[in-house]
Amino acid sequence: MPVVHDVSLAVDAGGAGLIGESGSGKTTLARALLGLLRPRAGRITYGTADVTRLRRAERAGFRAAVQPVFQDGGEALNPRMRIGTSIAEGLTGRLRAAERRAAVAELMAGVGLDPALAGRRPHELSGGQRQRAVIARALAVRPRVLVLDEPTSALDVTVQARILDLLERLRGEHGLAYLLITHNLAVVDRLCGTSHVMFAGRVVESGPTGDLLTRPAHPYTLALRDAVPRVGGPPPAASGRTEASPAPSGCPFRRRCPLAVSRCREEAPRPRSLEGRRVACHRAEEVLGGRRG
Amino acid sequence: MTLIEIRDLEVRIGGRVVSGVPELDLAAGRCTALVGESGSGKTTALLAVLGLLDGADVTGRVVVCGVDVLNAPEKILREIRGAKVALVLQSPQAALNPAMRLGTLMRRALARHGVKGAAARARAEQAVADVLLDPEILRRYPHQVSGGQAQRFAIALALALGAGVVAADEPTSALDVTVQAEIVAVLRRLREERGLALLLVSHDLALVSTVADDVLVMKDGGVVEAGPAARVLTAPAHPYTRDLLAAVPQMREQSREHRPDADGGEPDPGLRPGARRARRVTGSRRRRRRPHR
Numbered sequence: 001m002p003v004v005h006d007v008s009l010a011v012d013a014g015g016a017g018l019i020g021e022s023g024s025g026k027t028t029l030a031r032a033l034l035g036l037l038r039p040r041a042g043r044i045t046y047g048t049a050d051v052t053r054l055r056r057a058e059r060a061g062f063r064a065a066v067q068p069v070f071q072d073g074g075e076a077l078n079p080r081m082r083i084g085t086s087i088a089e090g091l092t093g094r095l096r097a098a099e100r101r102a103a104v105a106e107l108m109a110g111v112g113l114d115p116a117l118a119g120r121r122p123h124e125l126s127g128g129q130r131q132r133a134v135i136a137r138a139l140a141v142r143p144r145v146l147v148l149d150e151p152t153s154a155l156d157v158t159v160q161a162r163i164l165d166l167l168e169r170l171r172g173e174h175g176l177a178y179l180l181i182t183h184n185l186a187v188v189d190r191l192c193g194t195s196h197v198m199f200a201g202r203v204v205e206s207g208p209t210g211d212l213l214t215r216p217a218h219p220y221t222l223a224l225r226d227a228v229p230r231v232g233g234p235p236p237a238a239s240g241r242t243e244a245s246p247a248p249s250g251c252p253f254r255r256r257c258p259l260a261v262s263r264c265r266e267e268a269p270r271p272r273s274l275e276g277r278r279v280a281c282h283r284a285e286e287v288l289g290g291r292r293g
Numbered sequence: 294m295t296l297i298e299i300r301d302l303e304v305r306i307g308g309r310v311v312s313g314v315p316e317l318d319l320a321a322g323r324c325t326a327l328v329g330e331s332g333s334g335k336t337t338a339l340l341a342v343l344g345l346l347d348g349a350d351v352t353g354r355v356v357v358c359g360v361d362v363l364n365a366p367e368k369i370l371r372e373i374r375g376a377k378v379a380l381v382l383q384s385p386q387a388a389l390n391p392a393m394r395l396g397t398l399m400r401r402a403l404a405r406h407g408v409k410g411a412a413a414r415a416r417a418e419q420a421v422a423d424v425l426l427d428p429e430i431l432r433r434y435p436h437q438v439s440g441g442q443a444q445r446f447a448i449a450l451a452l453a454l455g456a457g458v459v460a461a462d463e464p465t466s467a468l469d470v471t472v473q474a475e476i477v478a479v480l481r482r483l484r485e486e487r488g489l490a491l492l493l494v495s496h497d498l499a500l501v502s503t504v505a506d507d508v509l510v511m512k513d514g515g516v517v518e519a520g521p522a523a524r525v526l527t528a529p530a531h532p533y534t535r536d537l538l539a540a541v542p543q544m545r546e547q548s549r550e551h552r553p554d555a556d557g558g559e560p561d562p563g564l565r566p567g568a569r570r571a572r573r574v575t576g577s578r579r580r581r582r583r584p585h586r
Binding site for chain 1: 538
């Protein structure tokens, strides 16, 4: 059974967001993009190179250019290695010890970490500091793209805000492009110009992030957005149907969809262009028109 | 009816106050939330209510359903836990015996509180139905259910035992927003229909604002601000509460009211100072970013 299919997307300087529930295929897609999984069909290109057919020499360059930053910084760092040593691993070229120390200190300062922490081990840092260390290590190899998989989900809200500030600043300073995977729509809104909503391994809606959040065209995007609680807002809207498994035929979302009609059972919707976005829903016009069920 | 009463609670570990709550009253059908960052002492206060702080120096007064928890013998405390106050944790699957079907688990819990045989079976099925789960779930093992189902089962367990208070520590932090919305809907309904009281520990201020009647904001082991959620979270008096609110990531969206002709342009400016400040910040960043695209 394919777990991710018919996905087409581009990551550019504006940042691309992947949104969806657990099990929707977001992380699988990211792993394929990092070259950690080989897709059964389709193409993933970085610049002009096909990621799945890189020669040995090209692969090293690609691995440096596209760096992952995952949710739990603690797991990504070697627990027995000092933070400074972990960060220095990514540095290339022949460096003297003093140069290496200076480079590490500069990287740490760049992500808002006190260079004096270089001698600490991961368990001696807070969650936010560990996440900064992971980002510093990723930057050590001078990447062009960061694949951020739930980079702030494990953090307190104030720490999360500071990490988001950092990511926003680093993008400008290092000319980075982000592929951001999260279930937090507000985080995507801050960092990504374009967003892709995934359900059951398919992209069901793609478009400018602002359009998707202010006026969703797919009922699933609408459900995701309305489930987000807001300070002083109404209680989050619950569909009561999140347990329904994706339908094997027709539209995979139809068992959870308040707008499903017989056509949704008979015919799987193909992605089509509508008001500046791509959406795979037979009734997208009605969703855009404000219809809820 | 006051189910939980706390006066001058202080928990010391190694002489240092790790959690102090001067005053908290929780009545049937109400929800009080303890909010703050990791290390603020909110979970410790929750554990004190259940008399689960062996080895710590606890002073003050904690009365739960008429029982003085800090001076009660272990035998009485065991009757309170489960039958009066049920504990719901962030990862319920970790707390459920993996080798036991959920039905067996629930029957054993009921037997411990004197309910057996057909009466136990009937109560189990009723409780499961009350949280909108299929009774079939009682035949499954913990690894065969989703995080949201496990969390609802934990709530059902509380209902089956007749608990009047659910003490929940980050009950939805590990769940998708759509699943979180369902759990919140279940808890709201149980409060209205059964008079269930909820003591909620969470760092998610947006969630708290849609669920809680009263809020205690905790920092470094102390309460910095307390009051009705509607006041504390919309017109915070303490600078720390304002900082917490400003850190909540904001999402552009139109009003959730039915507005078919909405153009989705300017976001609702928000009703609280924190919201306005945070939006202004993201707004200005967005404008600065645009020329790069």
